Amino acid sequence: MEKRAEKLIAGLEERLRFFSQIGIDFVSMSNSKDISFHSLEERVLKCQECELSQGRTNAVPGEGSLKTELMFVGEAPGRDEDIQGRPFVGRAGQLLTKIIGAMEFDRKDVYITNVVKCRPPDNRNPHKEEIETCKNYLLEQIDMIKPRAIVALGKVAADFFIHSSQGMTALRGNFHKFQDVQVMPTFHPSYLIRNEGNKSIKKMVWEDMKKVMAFLGKK
Ligand code: SF4
Structure with missing residues (x-):
């Protein structure tokens, strides 16, 4: 680090x-x-502002284009990300890279980051206090990049942008406004991997991504 x-x-x-x-x-x-x-x-x-700093190998700020219209935000770095200091580089990351490619973007042309920048032990979900302590980094990133759309990957990221008691199945599929940005919540790639045989989840994610593409004038 x-x-x-x-x-x-x-x-x-x-x-x-x-x-x-x-x-x-x-x-x-x-x-x-x-x-x-x-x-x-x-x-x-x-940063050593929260206890996640104690167990990390590397903090993972994020990577990609600062001029992009599109950001992807996950929940936290996992094992591979912690080792490499880069976001979404493990199996879920490879799937995300494929999804981004299918959307006719190059990975380097979007910005990819997480709600918290250090790996929680055993890949647990980040705690509320950790999210609260880390949140200004993501807010600053959004403020500097000024994307038109953000894809929130998974419930933790969706909760960061959308205050709702609804689950992912209800939240996904529609844009939600956060400041001036349109946020599309969808399932996390690791959830897709865990449910590899479930074609309907894949279909839902692709439907969500098509809406993002249409919003950005891709199709
Ligand atoms: S998770 Fe965020 S607040 Fe906590 S140590 Fe890492 S960078 Fe700092």
């Missing part, structure tokens, strides 16, 4: 030094966004 944070800081410093050497004493809006984002990632990588 420390090494990744040091690398990010070194990269940022090098960039600022370069700007200064070539006589640029201002930073353009897009560079300024990159720099703010790097600084946010750096804060996540060093």
Whole structure:
């Protein structure tokens, strides 16, 4: 974790030094966004605000395009993500990458993150207090990226955006407004894997993704 944070800081410093050497004493809006984002990632990588920091190998801020119209938000990093410091890289991540491809996006052209940035022990759901402590990082990411749509993967992510006592089956399939963003809740890819033979769940997820594509003018 420390090494990744040091690398990010070194990269940022090098960039600022370069700007200064070539006589640029201002930073353009897009560079300024990159720099703010790097600084946010750096804060996540060093964060010890909740007890999830104690068991992690790496915090996982998220990855992808900062200019995207579409974000995917899951609940928390799992084992593979914790080891690699990247979101959705395990089996569920590979399935998510396929879903994104089927939506005619490239994984690098969307932004992928989680509600909490550190792995809960034994992959349990994050506790309410952990979500509350971590929430500003996700809110800042949304504020900087300004996506038009967010796909909330699973109930924990859906609950972050939608205050409702309804379960996923009732929530999915419709957009819900969060600030200025349209949020589409759908089943988490790991739920799809756990119910591999269940074609109706796959169909529901694809129906949800088609609505997102239509909203973004993809079809
Ligand atoms: S889960 Fe969030 S609040 Fe908790 S230590 Fe990790 S980054 Fe910090």
